[in-house]
Amino acid sequence: xxxxxxxxxxxxxQYPIIQAGMAGSTTPSLVATVSEKGGLGTxxxxxxxxxxxxxxxxxVKSLTKQPFGVNLFVPKENTxxxxxxxxxxxxxxxxxxxxxxxxxxxxxxxxxxxxKDAVNKVIEYxxxxxxxxxxxxxxxxxxxxxENNVILIGTATTVEEAIENEKAGMDIVIxxxxxxGGHRGSFLRLGDSEEPMIGTMSLVPQVVDHVSIPVVAxxxxxxxxGLLASIMLGxxxxxxxxxxxxxxxxxxxxxLKEAILNSKETDTIVTNVFSGKNARGINNQFVKxxxxxxxxxxxxxxQNQLTNQIRKTAVQQGESELTHIWSGQSxxxxxxxxxxxxxxxxxxxxxxxxxxLK
Amino acid sequence: xxxxxxxxxxxxxQYPIIQAGMAGSTTPSLVATVSEKGGLGTxxxxxxxxxxxxxxxxxVKSLTKQPFGVNLFVPKENTxxxxxxxxxxxxxxxxxxxxxxxxxxxxxxxxxxxxKDAVNKVIEYxxxxxxxxxxxxxxxxxxxxxENNVILIGTATTVEEAIENEKAGMDIVIxxxxxxGGHRGSFLRLGDSEEPMIGTMSLVPQVVDHVSIPVVAxxxxxxxxGLLASIMLGxxxxxxxxxxxxxxxxxxxxxLKEAILNSKETDTIVTNVFSGKNARGINNQFVKxxxxxxxxxxxxxxQNQLTNQIRKTAVQQGESELTHIWSGQSxxxxxxxxxxxxxxxxxxxxxxxxxxLK
Numbered sequence: 001x002x003x004x005x006x007x008x009x010x011x012x013x014q015y016p017i018i019q020a021g022m023a024g025s026t027t028p029s030l031v032a033t034v035s036e037k038g039g040l041g042t043x044x045x046x047x048x049x050x051x052x053x054x055x056x057x058x059x060v061k062s063l064t065k066q067p068f069g070v071n072l073f074v075p076k077e078n079t080x081x082x083x084x085x086x087x088x089x090x091x092x093x094x095x096x097x098x099x100x101x102x103x104x105x106x107x108x109x110x111x112x113x114x115x116k117d118a119v120n121k122v123i124e125y126x127x128x129x130x131x132x133x134x135x136x137x138x139x140x141x142x143x144x145x146x147e148n149n150v151i152l153i154g155t156a157t158t159v160e161e162a163i164e165n166e167k168a169g170m171d172i173v174i175x176x177x178x179x180x181g182g183h184r185g186s187f188l189r190l191g192d193s194e195e196p197m198i199g200t201m202s203l204v205p206q207v208v209d210h211v212s213i214p215v216v217a218x219x220x221x222x223x224x225x226g227l228l229a230s231i232m233l234g235x236x237x238x239x240x241x242x243x244x245x246x247x248x249x250x251x252x253x254x255x256l257k258e259a260i261l262n263s264k265e266t267d268t269i270v271t272n273v274f275s276g277k278n279a280r281g282i283n284n285q286f287v288k289x290x291x292x293x294x295x296x297x298x299x300x301x302x303q304n305q306l307t308n309q310i311r312k313t314a315v316q317q318g319e320s321e322l323t324h325i326w327s328g329q330s331x332x333x334x335x336x337x338x339x340x341x342x343x344x345x346x347x348x349x350x351x352x353x354x355x356x357l358k
Numbered sequence: 359x360x361x362x363x364x365x366x367x368x369x370x371x372q373y374p375i376i377q378a379g380m381a382g383s384t385t386p387s388l389v390a391t392v393s394e395k396g397g398l399g400t401x402x403x404x405x406x407x408x409x410x411x412x413x414x415x416x417x418v419k420s421l422t423k424q425p426f427g428v429n430l431f432v433p434k435e436n437t438x439x440x441x442x443x444x445x446x447x448x449x450x451x452x453x454x455x456x457x458x459x460x461x462x463x464x465x466x467x468x469x470x471x472x473x474k475d476a477v478n479k480v481i482e483y484x485x486x487x488x489x490x491x492x493x494x495x496x497x498x499x500x501x502x503x504x505e506n507n508v509i510l511i512g513t514a515t516t517v518e519e520a521i522e523n524e525k526a527g528m529d530i531v532i533x534x535x536x537x538x539g540g541h542r543g544s545f546l547r548l549g550d551s552e553e554p555m556i557g558t559m560s561l562v563p564q565v566v567d568h569v570s571i572p573v574v575a576x577x578x579x580x581x582x583x584g585l586l587a588s589i590m591l592g593x594x595x596x597x598x599x600x601x602x603x604x605x606x607x608x609x610x611x612x613x614l615k616e617a618i619l620n621s622k623e624t625d626t627i628v629t630n631v632f633s634g635k636n637a638r639g640i641n642n643q644f645v646k647x648x649x650x651x652x653x654x655x656x657x658x659x660x661q662n663q664l665t666n667q668i669r670k671t672a673v674q675q676g677e678s679e680l681t682h683i684w685s686g687q688s689x690x691x692x693x694x695x696x697x698x699x700x701x702x703x704x705x706x707x708x709x710x711x712x713x714x715l716k
Contacts, residue, residue, distance in 0.1 A: 158622075158623060158624050159622065159623060159690065160622075160624075177557055177559060178536060178555075178557050179556070179557035179559055179560040194627075196623075196624050197536075197555075198537070198623050198624065198687050199535055199536050199537035199557035199558055199559065199577060199578050199687055200557055200558070200559040200560075201535060201537055201557065201558040201559050201575075201577060201578035201579065201584060201587065201688075202537040202558075202577075202578035202623055202686065202687035202688040203623065203687075205580070205581070205583050205584065205688070205691060206623050206688060206690045206691060209690065209691070210690075217559075219557060219559060219560075220557050220559035220560035221559065222563070223563070225563050225590055225591050225592055226559060226563065226591070228587075228590035229559065229586075229587035229588070229590040229591045230587070231590075232583055232586035232587040232589075232590050233583050233584070233587045234583055264516075264517065264518075265516060265517055265554075265556050265560055265561065265564050266516050266518075266554050266556070269552075328560065329556050329557055329560035329561075330559075330560040330563070330564060332517065332564045332567065332568075333563060333564060333567070
């Protein structure tokens with residue numbers, strides 16, 4: 001039922017468990033551990049330079065012969081650069097920069113060449129799986145990846161986005177519910193319509209009813225309960241982020257892991273103040289102070305670049321109130337544990353139930 | 359596993375399926391059908407006069423010998439009456455009233471006597487189950503109901519609310535996820551903190567880990583998939599509202615049923631403009647126009663009374679854009695069907711899986 005379905009056959013993995021491509025927080029060790037245990041580890045390459053991507057792929061390959069994936073952010077065609085908006089935001093951020101002795105960064109919105117280069121690295125290193133967030137790459141890129149037998153995973157937050165992913169040729173689609181931590185994958189919002197925040201329990205069966213590719217549930221899933229619930233809803237597997245983020249192997253700073261481990265389900269908020277794109281994380285001082293901001297928040301990747309050094313320095317100085325702490329709505333289920341232990345517990349539990357089903 | 363657990367034993371029902379107490383939209387026929395089929399039907403008595411409650415209980419009793427419940431709204435101790443606020447709202451609502459030839463209503467915030475009377479009717483008629491929304495009744499009322507062997511069900515939207523329900527002596531707690539249609543059951547919000555909107559996938563296991571009474575999942579559950587997912591998350595059953603709202607036996611006007619049947623998962627919104635309390639329904643003209651309103655929305659039950667006649671008249675005149683259309687986030691799963699068919703399908707599916715488990 002869950003260890004031999006279209007998803008596991010397509011990915012060539014033993015268990016339908018995907019470790020989310022948490023940009024900035026995955027390590028080769030985390031990715032390899034998940035893959036070695038029979039799930040799909042994912043390099044969160046959203047913010048990587050090409051050199052970094054290349055070295056991470058090489059390291060993962062040296063640690064496991066099992067399939068793994070690379071997650072990439074699909075660049076937006078026309079990011080609006082509004083110099084006044086940037087100036088206004090820089091003025092607002094000045095006190096933070098002054099406190100941390102930081103200079104104003106130079107904004108660089110050119111992302112599409114980097115994206116193409118990353119895709120080429122995926123092909124060059126024969127990475128088995130490539131997943132996408134923030135949209136669907138253009139036709140040529142999809143064709144090229146498919147010609148090279150890379151399995152493609154898209155992300156959807158609505159039924160319509162899932163249908164678009166299937167139409168574009170994705171092999172698998174993640175249905176990202178509102179509970180999910182980190183960036184929202186939404187890409188079909190019209191005008192200033194609200195971010196679609198459909199709960200996983202609602203989203204998954206509605207998506208399943210409208211596409212024929214395998215659906216993977218994401219959002220709020222932390223253990224075997226969430227995985228089995230996802231399967232009951234018609235998904236073929238689950239993607240977990242926060243559950244792996246607090247694992248020993250994750251690249252997240254201990255300060256941030258501790259903040260998640262000490263949080264409640266009511267402590268998260270969806271905000272665009274850190275990166276310019278909506279993402280779910282623990283509410284903190286930076287978010288609250290930014291709620292006083294009168295102007296428009298610059299779009300991703302601009303805001304991401306403007307706040308980047310502030311956030312990095314805050315973490316270095318042990319100041320978790322001034323950085324993003326991405327987390328889904330289930331922080332009470334987060335554990336300080338090895339990724340291996342998390343995988344083992346889930347696998348044992350689902351094997352037990354699989355045995356009972358025979 | 360799901361047809362003989364603490365929940366079904368406590369409720370003395372065959373299946374762990376609760377029809378939500380949808381105030382204003384249940385009928386004795388709906389309640390009795392669900393109970394006859396082995397679930398728990400619930401009279402949504404939130405807006406009833408005592409006479410209406412009495413006659414509905416009598417009718418349900420004449421239709422079924424199976425257990426059923428009554429759902430009551432717990433009145434708030436000190437509703438803030440601000441005459442300026444009411445005047446301001448009445449001025450805003452004037453064009454709607456003028457169009458429908460309606461007078462300004464007289465506001466009456468006295469709800470606690472009616473609540474006590476309703477509790478007495480529940481006891482007098484030996485209604486087996488009483489469920490509560492909007493909070494926890496005071497100690498004396500709970501004691502009195504328990505002395506009379508009424509099984510009590512509370513509603514929680516956070517872990518903390520679930521713990522309070524257990525402490526207060528509730529036998530069962532509904533964990534209402536953000537997907538749920540109709541009124542939010544939240545009652546422990548501090549100051550002007552945001553409405554807690556925790557998705558069902560996140561809420562249920564976190565609640566299950568913190569209380570020892572049976573937990574019932576609610577929010578986004580429309581069929582056997584949602585019920586089984588709830589069980590996997592550790593709930594002992596599921597409560598469904600929208601799924602029953604579009605059934606033939608529901609008291610909702612056909613206009614509203616059609617609106618739900620024609621909606622997508624992205625069409626709902628949480629708003630307090632209809633009743634003064636947050637509730638999820640289909641976004642429409644009334645909600646959009648009210649978003650221009652500059653003042654504060656009067657608290658429940660004031661706003662509910664101020665908009666009540668406008669909404670009723672709108673429905674009578676076939677104008678669904680000017681009334682509330684409560685719906686959860688899964689309208690694509692809603693069907694025009696008999697409540698009996700819905701129950702049969704769910705029961706057949708879960709029996710099939712139960713058989714495989716043996």
